Amino acid sequence: MLIKSAFQANTRPINSSRRMFIQGLVAGGVMAALGLNPAEAATINGRRQPPSLRGTEFDLVIDERPVNFTGQPRTAMTINGSIPGPTLRWREGDVVTLRVTNRLKVSTSLHWHG
Numbered sequence: 001m002l003i004k005s006a007f008q009a010n011t012r013p014i015n016s017s018r019r020m021f022i023q024g025l026v027a028g029g030v031m032a033a034l035g036l037n038p039a040e041a042a043t044i045n046g047r048r049q050p051p052s053l054r055g056t057e058f059d060l061v062i063d064e065r066p067v068n069f070t071g072q073p074r075t076a077m078t079i080n081g082s083i084p085g086p087t088l089r090w091r092e093g094d095v096v097t098l099r100v101t102n103r104l105k106v107s108t109s110l111h112w113h114g
Contacts, residue, residue, distance in 0.1 A: 051080070052087040056096045060085070062110075063103040077104065085110075 060079055067076045079085025090096050
């Protein structure tokens with residue numbers, strides 16, 4: 001497989017399966033070090049995926065809840081009671097209303113992806 005870099009004028013062959021193998025080893029090592037088991041990973045509400053919300057009006061509540069994913073109880077920030085927060089879906093050009101209630105003791109912000 002030949003991969004071209006936007007930052008290099010030269011191209012060189014890269015063994016993508018070796019790269020993927022190494023990335024998998026690193027990711028697995030990090031997860032093991034953090035005490036996370038992908039087979040047991042779940043949101044607080046017991047789902048393996050966060051809820052998916054559709055529409056044009058969304059109510060989000062940022063709060064803290066006790067969690068125990070690794071055998072050690074902790075407090076975590078949640079959005080609508082889940083970690084990660086819900087997936088919000090709408091179409092390009094839609095006008096949406098987001099009502100966010102911050103129940104944390106400190107100010108916070110949300111980081112959006114899209």
